[in-house]
Amino acid sequence: MFSTVISYLVSFFEYGVFFYCMFVLSSYVIISLLSTREVLKYTKRKSILEHDSLISSPYQPSISIIAPAYNESVTIVDNIRSLLSIHYSALQIIIVNDGSKDETLKMAIDNYDLYLTDEVYPTTIKAKPIRGVYRSRKKAFTKLIVVDKENGGKADAINVGTNVCTTEYFACIDVDCILDQDAFLRLVEPILKGGKKKIGAVGGIVWLTNDADIKSGKVIKIRAPKSYIARIQVVEYFRAFLLGRPAWASQNALLLISGAFGIFDRETVLAVGGYNHATVGEDMELVMRMHKYYRENNIDYEIAYIPDPLCWTEAPSDYEVLGKQRNRWTRGTIECLKFHKDMFMNPTYGVLGYVSYPYWLIAEWLAPFIEAGGLLFFIIIAVLGFANWPFFFALLLLVYTFSTCISIYAILIQEVTFAKYESVSDLLKLVKTALLEPINYHPKTVMWSIKGNYDHFTGNNKGWGEMTRKGFKTES
């Protein structure tokens, strides 16, 4: 019996891991090539589209920016000012004060001359009660609405904002993000070009600004971050946003629009019940639910993606915070996959059911287990003295050269499209990071993912975890 088990185990690792590696490597190649096509196509178009003319156009779809605020009395005034300066006419700005314990609301009232209105909004999506809706007496701030509500978390705050907003689309952004001033003018392009097709949501590239020069809320110059951890994340973001999402979006199989920045069709979000409080991956979960809603109701739709850096944020710059973030991402992924397990190989959901969902399941969720399992198996074999060292090193070399090749390719695509890093030394630093990443960083991500799985299945850690950031370096 024992021998049979051993035999099957050996067979599993021989064939299973080998074919898994082949699957992952080939899918990376296919996804990268598809993404390259999309990114190059977009950058070619971008130079001639002249989005500026849209400012005066009656064709602009109306958009609300929903910004949840919790205990942000220090930054709330500047954040609102920054949002008011965005280039878009049909814009509504909804600040949702999520039961802050500090003077967030008072600061907003004092600085923007707000008064309490008697407006009542339907609670289409269930959420914590609204305590008051404020508007400004000043004509310059007519776009601004401040909603004061009981504390219920980020997802609840966005749900309240969705109930309150009256526009066709809404955008939810993290308050610590810097938006490109033309972000919405670019983001609405798929909506305008969509014709009869329903554009459910549009996402864009989120870029990292660690050590960048920022002036008056605008990113002036980008540099490769001095911190190695931040630099690794730059390379990771290149891979995800330039070599991953464009390909999925081109097949209308994008399962994730970053919570930091994206616009959503309000009507659909109301129809599917808004953000789900029960997951830390609420952005992915909402997109999955929207996909399901459209496909189950046979609606011609698209979840679009603009491969353009429109939103800037700061990456965590120490391993502890980064580990918490990755732990949360892992838990969010598991929760989303569990909530929507009926999608797996289900013909109703087409490419989502046959390709996108299985890919997330196999290449995202299971990957750390297979990697760690493979390593463990090899250690046992090595300890027993059965290891074939030439093959081991050859395979290690293959995996290493392939992964660095993909990372350097992502840096290259960035260079030939957006070319945000102006100095040669910045590029070389990024290449150096790509060379080191598989050795001293990737094992940590595997560990964080496994910890995330452990936390999920034991119910050990259910929250978001605290995120601390160093803050943007700004020039006056």
Place this chain on the structure above:
Amino acid sequence: MLFFQGPYNKDVNEFVAQKLQESSTIDSDKYLYYILLASALFFCISFSMTLYMVIRRFQKNKTKATDDLLIEKYQNFLSNMLILPVDNAFLGIKKTNETEFRLSPEDVTNKHSRKILLQEIYELKKALSGSQESQLTNYFFGLGLQAEVFKMIKSRNLEKKMQAMKMIHSFNIIECQELANQYIHSPNRDLAILAIQNRIKFENSINVLYEIKVKLNDWECHKILFTVRSMNIPMAETNILIQELNTGNINLERLSIGFVKKEKNLVLTPVTIKTTA
């Protein structure tokens, strides 16, 4: 490392020993060679990409420095030309001992400099109106820059072609109009819309819209309306279009009915209007 499953025998030790033997024969065969070959290939690709990036960035930074100087020079020159009184100097080209803001003959003869100058004139023109705009347009034609635009529109590069279309539209270059008109039915929708915008401006009429056989999306409608709004098209003729587009009610259906018919005196049938917030 063990790779291939052999026939399983009763004893696990025997089995492992057999696997070990199999593995030991593998390392010298072609599989190891293929793995190393693939690794070498990935390494070479990575190295080539890095080298390409570095060389490209060096060149770009090098040309950027000189281009920035040229751009600054041209911007100074063009703004001075429009502000200061016109003198007798032909086309602002510098003669000896003249002020700094004059152009050198090389600026208007060198291919690269001409391209930059063309781009700067085009960019500046977008911000101008009235006599200054006419003055700049005259200067553009005086330098014969329409020849550059003609080359651009004939180029196979789509980006250049589109840029040329916008310049034709901006400067109303009659010489290129016929060529530009050919793209009205181009499968590339962005190019087709630019061609339509050009034709509307050139003919000062929206008649070209009745030749279009495809449905226009909101983006394209916006572009058409943007062109029509910026022109002096007779009100009677534009009323149909303006009513359709300018109400803030996006109505592709009604618009597309107009586009598929070729009759000029078109009567549009009302349909349900999709309202916007």
